[in-house]
Amino acid sequence: MLNRIVLVGRLTRDPELKFTPNGVAVANFTLAVNRPFSNQQGEREADFINCVVWRKPAENVANFLKKGSLAGVDGRVQTRSYDNNEGRRVFVTEIVAESVQFLEPKSSQAKHDGQSSDDPFNRGSNQSYGYDQSFHDSEGNIDISDDDLPF
Template sequence: MLNRVVLVGRLTRDPELRYTPNGVAVANFTLAVNRTFSNQQGERDADFINCVIWRKPAENVANYLKKGSLAGVDGRIQTRSYDNNEGRRVFITEVVADSVQFLEPRGANQGGQGQSQGNNDFYGAPAGGGNDYAKQGNQQSNRQSGGFNDDPFANDGKPIDISDDDLPF
């Protein structure tokens, strides 16, 4: 059996951090994920997916993410039910996140304030550390200084000589 979910979207509200009676941290948040197609009016709809994450990653999510933050979630779908005050059974479907990746530098969705100040710090590094976030920070820095977004052949004026064998597709 396989139950795996990978999502990328923006938080619709600030994460809600709580603690169980045993002191285990749990954070709930909702992720807005755009659909890949447009509706009849030409607008792209979004799905609003409830997510939950536990323990130290829950504290990280609550401390570093806020409404509008871009995040990647890796986890599984879980359903549960309970009886409400009226005696009706309520079913809940949510994504239980194994990990949440913070996909923007700090302050990136605050009108560009973080980028204009040159803040390239990435927070919420994945478990196990690694140098991927340092590489991303360097790439982000290069993008901001015009390194990756500029066309290297734009002002050359010469045709590009590429054979079909050189193309990866």
């Protein structure tokens, strides 16, 4: 059996962080994922996919992602049901994220907020943080020919 999903999309709102009675962190967020085709009017549509992440990754998501952030989610599909206040059965399908990758540097999210001096992706920084800038031009674009790629 296989239940695996990988998504890349943008958060539709800020993540919602809660804690269980035992103190376990859980964050909920919705990812907008573009469909790979256009509709009859030529417009791209998106699916809005509910995601949940637990423990330390949940705290990281709540602290570092916000509405509009580009994120990658690796996890599994889960379905569950419960009875709502009116006594009706409600079915929920969601992605339980095992890992969430932050897919854009903080500086691109903070363009309107101003850049922080401790941002390792800041092009003006002299600190390397293990981030190789040797392939970047003055505007931060990567300059690599197809001959340089190993595949």
